[in-house]
Amino acid sequence: MIKLYTNTNFLSETYRRQVFPLLFDLAFKKDEQLLEYYQLVNQVKDADVVVFPIDYALFIKDKDATDALLSEAKLCAKPIWIYTAGDYGFTNYIDNAYTFRLGGFKSKLNNKTFILPSFINDPYTTFLDSRFKPITKSKQPTIGFVGHAQLGFKKWIKEFFNHLKYTVKRKFKGWKVDKQAFYPSSIKRARYLQTLSKNESFHSNFILRNKYRAGLQNEQTKIDSSKAFYNNINNTAYTFCIRGVGNFSVRFYETLAVGRIPILIDTDCKLPLDQSIDWSKHCLIIDSNSKIPIATQLLEFHNSLSEEAFKNIQQSNRELWLTMLKREAYFKHIHNHFKTELL
Secondary structure, eight states, rough: EEEEEOOGGSSGGGEEEEOOOOHIIIIOOOOTGGGGTTESSSGGGGOOOEEEOOOOOHHHHSSHHHHHHHHHHHHHOOOEEEOOOTOOOOOOTTEEEEEEEOOOOHHHHHHOOOOOOOOOOGGGGOOOOOOOOOOOSSOOEEEEEEEEEOOOOHHHHHHHHHHHHHHHHHSSSSOOOOOOOOHHHHHHHHHHHHHHHHHHHHSEEEESSSSGGGOOOOOHHHHHHHHHHHHHHHHHEEEOOOOOOOSSOOHHHHHHHTTOEEEEEOOOOOOOOTTTTTGGGGGEETTOOOOOOOHHHHHHHHSSSSSHHHHHHHHHHHHHIIIIIIIHHHHHHHHHHHIIOOO
């Protein structure tokens, strides 16, 4: 068991949406499984780890609370866990600190950075009406995508303007987020998909939206768009995945949860638990700078798999999500890693 110490004043409804995900499970949800692995303690001397209770960018606004927790950790020589939320995240340089974040650039992250999966509900208990079943291999691979992808100069201008707003907030308003170059994600996505849709070597099933989640006009729109999204993944062997505003893809985890095969465009991505998971066995990872066409790489990958291997990778991906990437499962592996390697 790992014993955690934090400022419990922040474990309140006021900060419910900003709480370190593990602390949410322990303090709000009171997850019985995780309570067998972690325990909140009242004194720092009894702890194995000191945890910043909420998103780093918000917590450090309370200078007194931040300084007090840092002083306690330093006095008792305890490692610190820090959660930095949102699309961008923030790299801190606090001694003996470990950062948990959704994305970032692998080449710039140190070995004390842990990537969080995007924690989603099981699609087979929410939006899919069937149980998991692998797709039988066909001669021509099937590739799907449902989501925001749009070309055009007006769209480029809109995305560039949004990037400028982010840059201004970061520089002049003291936004605690990492610097990031302009990346027009919906345009990049649309260009890739346009090229793929013209290739007759495989069957593509793309539904392109001009707005995120079809605009989310009401609750029924949200439900309908989610069903269309997951049915598309479920009915195609491969799903195209590329980063959004942040350098990570939620769709990547949604594809694994369904038990299908992600095609991930690698934009210097760091994936979760890469010290334990051989990601090359679960997806097709394509370097964004590769000169070899995506279609060529997909066909080579698909043709290299026997019918049995094709089914096995789907089963393996579903199991991977259930046993390592679901919220509770992920933090069990974090527990084991810290217990054996770091504490």
